[in-house]
Amino acid sequence: MADPGIAAHGLVKRFGKVVALDGFDLAVQTGSVLALLGPNGAGKTTAVRILATILEPDAGQASVFGLDVVREAEDVRAAIGLAGQYAAVDESLTGRENLRLIGRLTHQPRWSIAERAEELLDRFGLQMAAGRPVRTYSGGMRRRLDLAAALVHRPPVLFLDEPTTGLDPSGRSDLWALIGQLVADGTTVLLTTQYLEEADRLADNIVVVDRGQIIAEGTPVQLKANLGSTVVEIRVADPADAQRAAAHLRQIAPTDVLAGGTLAVKVPDKGATVQEVVRLLDASAIVAESLAIRAPTLDDVFLQLTGHPVGTGPDEAAPQPAGSVGVNQGGAS
Amino acid sequence: MTTLVAQTDLPLPSRRRSKLAWAAADALAIAKRNVIGMTRRPQVLAFATIQPVLFVLLFRYVFGSSIHIPGVSYVNYLMAGIFVQTVMFGAQSTAVGMAEDLRNGLIERFRSLVMARSAVLAGRVLADALLNVFGIVLMLGVGYLVGFRLHTNVAALVAAAGVLLLFGFAISWVNVLLGMAAKSAEAAAAASLPLTVLLAFPSSAFLLTSNMPGPLRAYADHQPLTATVNTVRPLLLGGPTASHAVAAIIWYVGIVAVFAPLSVLRYRRAA
Numbered sequence: 001m002a003d004p005g006i007a008a009h010g011l012v013k014r015f016g017k018v019v020a021l022d023g024f025d026l027a028v029q030t031g032s033v034l035a036l037l038g039p040n041g042a043g044k045t046t047a048v049r050i051l052a053t054i055l056e057p058d059a060g061q062a063s064v065f066g067l068d069v070v071r072e073a074e075d076v077r078a079a080i081g082l083a084g085q086y087a088a089v090d091e092s093l094t095g096r097e098n099l100r101l102i103g104r105l106t107h108q109p110r111w112s113i114a115e116r117a118e119e120l121l122d123r124f125g126l127q128m129a130a131g132r133p134v135r136t137y138s139g140g141m142r143r144r145l146d147l148a149a150a151l152v153h154r155p156p157v158l159f160l161d162e163p164t165t166g167l168d169p170s171g172r173s174d175l176w177a178l179i180g181q182l183v184a185d186g187t188t189v190l191l192t193t194q195y196l197e198e199a200d201r202l203a204d205n206i207v208v209v210d211r212g213q214i215i216a217e218g219t220p221v222q223l224k225a226n227l228g229s230t231v232v233e234i235r236v237a238d239p240a241d242a243q244r245a246a247a248h249l250r251q252i253a254p255t256d257v258l259a260g261g262t263l264a265v266k267v268p269d270k271g272a273t274v275q276e277v278v279r280l281l282d283a284s285a286i287v288a289e290s291l292a293i294r295a296p297t298l299d300d301v302f303l304q305l306t307g308h309p310v311g312t313g314p315d316e317a318a319p320q321p322a323g324s325v326g327v328n329q330g331g332a333s
Numbered sequence: 334m335t336t337l338v339a340q341t342d343l344p345l346p347s348r349r350r351s352k353l354a355w356a357a358a359d360a361l362a363i364a365k366r367n368v369i370g371m372t373r374r375p376q377v378l379a380f381a382t383i384q385p386v387l388f389v390l391l392f393r394y395v396f397g398s399s400i401h402i403p404g405v406s407y408v409n410y411l412m413a414g415i416f417v418q419t420v421m422f423g424a425q426s427t428a429v430g431m432a433e434d435l436r437n438g439l440i441e442r443f444r445s446l447v448m449a450r451s452a453v454l455a456g457r458v459l460a461d462a463l464l465n466v467f468g469i470v471l472m473l474g475v476g477y478l479v480g481f482r483l484h485t486n487v488a489a490l491v492a493a494a495g496v497l498l499l500f501g502f503a504i505s506w507v508n509v510l511l512g513m514a515a516k517s518a519e520a521a522a523a524a525s526l527p528l529t530v531l532l533a534f535p536s537s538a539f540l541l542t543s544n545m546p547g548p549l550r551a552y553a554d555h556q557p558l559t560a561t562v563n564t565v566r567p568l569l570l571g572g573p574t575a576s577h578a579v580a581a582i583i584w585y586v587g588i589v590a591v592f593a594p595l596s597v598l599r600y601r602r603a604a
Contacts, residue, residue, distance in 0.1 A: 052445045074447060082445040088438030092370035104362040105448040107355065133373060149442070 005030035005157055005188035006051060010060035013046050013212075020046040022212035024060070026190075028205075033189040035199035037298060038209035044192035045085075046212075048159050051190065052082045064157055078106075081150035084161035088146060089134050095121060095145050096130040099152055106153035120148040124178065140171030147178060158182065160191035164198060176201055196298050200224065208301060216305050224296065231296050232265040232277050237287040245286045252276055256303050264300065356449035363456025367430065368463055385419040385468065386475055392539055393479045402541060405570065408480045413566035414538030415476065416493070417558055419468040420501040421533050424508045425525040427461050431512025432521035440600075454596060458505045465501040469494055484570045493568035496581060500561045503585040506592035513599045532558040537566075557584035 006028035013021040021043045028034040036044040049055040051062050053073040062069045064076045089098045096117055103113035121127045124144040129137060134145065143163065150158060163179065164172040179202055183189055193199050199206045200220040208216040208223070216223065236245055239261030249255040249265050253273060256264045267273035274293060281288055371378065389411070392400075397407045434440050434453070443453055483490060508525055515521035535545070535553040542553040553559055560581040567574035 049441075054441060054444045077445060077447045080445065082442060084438060084441070088442040090366060090370065090439060091437070092373040093366060097366075097369065101362060101366050102446070105359055105443070105446050105452070107358075107447060153447075 004028055005032075006034075006062075006064055006190055008047070008051065008060065008062040011047065011050060011057045011062060012059040013043075013050065013055065013057050020212050021050075021057070024209075024212065024214065026062075026207065026214075028188060028190055030065075030188050031186050032204045033183050033191065033202055035203035035206045036190070036192040036209050037194070037196065037199045037206050037301070038192075039194060039298065039302075042209040043212035044209055045161055047209075048082075048084075048161050048190065048192055052080055052159050053077055078153070079155055079157055081153070081155035081158045082161070083143075083147045083150040083158070083163060085163070085165045089142060089149055091135045092133055094131050094133055095126050095137070095141075098134060098145060098149055102149045102152040108153060116152060120151060124148045125174075138171075140167055140174060143167060143171065143175055144178065147175070151182070156186075157188045158190075160189060162192050162194065165194065172198075194298055196224075196296060196301055208305060210302070210306065216301075223301065229296075230267050230274075231294050231300060232267055232274055233290075233292045233294060234263045234265065234277070234281070235289045235291075236261050236263065237289045241286050245281065245284065248280055248284050248286075249277060252280065256300075258303075264303070266296070266300070352449070356451055356455070359449040359452030360455035360459060362448075363452050364459040364463070367457055367460035370430070371426065371460065371464060382468070382471060384422055385415060385472055388418060389415055389472070389475050389479060396539075400540065406480070408476070409482065409484070409570055410566070411539060412472070412476045412481045413493075413562050413569055414533075414536075415472055416469055416497055416565060417500065417561050418533045418538055419472050420465050420497050421504060421529050421558065423464050423468050424461060424501060424504040425522060425529060426464070427457060427505050427508035428512035428515065428521040428525040429518045431457065431509050432515045433518045435513060436517060450601075451597075454509060454600060457509060458502060461501055461505045462498055465498055466494070469497055485568060489568045493565045496561060496564050496568070496578065499585050500557070500581070503557070503588040503592075506589055506596055509596045510592050510599060513596065532556060537562045557581065557588065560584050 004027040006026065008024060008026040011021045011024040011026075012019070024043065024047055026034070026047070036047060038044050046055065050057050051064065051069055053069050053076050056070055064079055067075045067079070069076050089095075090101070093101065099117035099120055100113050103116055108116065118127075121130045124147065126141060126145055126148065129141060134142060137145065147160075147163065160179065164175050167175065176198070179189070179191075183202070189202075191199075191202060203220060206218065206220055206223050207214055234245070236242055242257050242261045242263060246255045246257050246263055249263065253265050253267045255266070258264055265277055267277070278288075278291070392411050392415070393408050397411065400407055402410045440453060444450070507528070511524050511528070512521045515524055535549055536542070536556060536559040537553065538558065542550050542559065545553055560577055561584075563577035564574050564581045566572075567577070
């Protein structure tokens, strides 16, 4: 591969006994967008923090534009912007003051600092709130300001650590549009996410991460090829029927049996196949308690790739309670 | 549409300017940010102002009527203690501010920028010094209103303020470390308060240590806050101060020598 903008090779990072990264390789072509997709505690954030020079790896190397993130950390810092799930802006300062502070701290020419702040406030729709302390901002506004703060010094490389986690759908789509524009301008982006939809929407390439290791990579199209475009989720009234129902449904489309008598049927289209699923259940005298149609999620990817849901593994005896994702890595997230 | 991101051949910030000048500029930028933050957070202003004012009134009028210090009016005796205590209480905001910055990810962002790594800590300590100047001036005004009178001269007063700022500088480093070790702003405040109380009350700030029971007196006579009060009081009221000043300076050097490197170490590993 020619001149990756961001490269990592054999990264290892431990926090006490927890191995956050376990031989992690990465290459992001200049001008492209790569998504690290994985559950909480998979090591995504640790990878970003190493690449952003915040953490040093225990082993392995990483570089940004050929600059080593450990030995040439200062040069790397001049080339990168970091925006994250914590929306790291000063709550007491106004939006404008936050951007000017970052301008000063990144050693921008004095004359350009105020101008750049206004430019970003306009661009991110924050001009109306620019004179208010960030404490009064909504979650979506904070994220937009956080992203703007990462761009003050015009970095050619941008790290986005779960940029939309915790945002409502409209805040999320606002942010997606803004990120899309940055990408169109030629920024090289590494983003982490727990949402398949987000990776699909923004990234040229997706790397699926679990327990500090890469378990799959490819374009969104390649990754979704085996998932189907739609998932029909059925809960059967009698859990004892689940396996029998799955056997029938597999005649139509790939079907996974989830916990609690729930089946996930991965169908290629929304219309005809869904009707077929219903007819088949009816013909087999299986009573469905509920039936829902949804887009594939990270859970489906995981089940597809690893055969077990997010947060559980073949080596873990007890399945985790529903809704819990991943082991908590102390200090790693 | 405005282009948001420049090409990769954008010149890196010039290296020719000395690193020290950069570090100083960064520390000033952070200090300014901290000062603005203090003025916008009512609870911080309250720590820095209302609380010491209440203590002046409390000791002057409530306890003061029952406290008798030979050879000096209690209000004059009291003010040295009030000044030192103001600095001590103000330093709690350091611990809280550090913990907040760590928790909300601001430190993480700062560490990803080209800015000097020393700036976050230096800026914090610098902002504290400014807060202390403000607190000292305010308490001087309040003191005058309740009957305190300076018995020395302006030069001695300035020297007293200097000692108070040095004390504040040393205590700031302790609170920087506390703030980074704490898991949350609330925990930082909770950890800082006992330190404040243990130094401020078993001391010569408000009472004569000679009336305290033996072991307590031994502690009270040999702790940094007492050394500070005993240095500041003669500077306000007259009397020998040199030996106390030596003890106080030794304390400050010792505290900074221990807590500044620990803070820097902790900061390097933080977040």
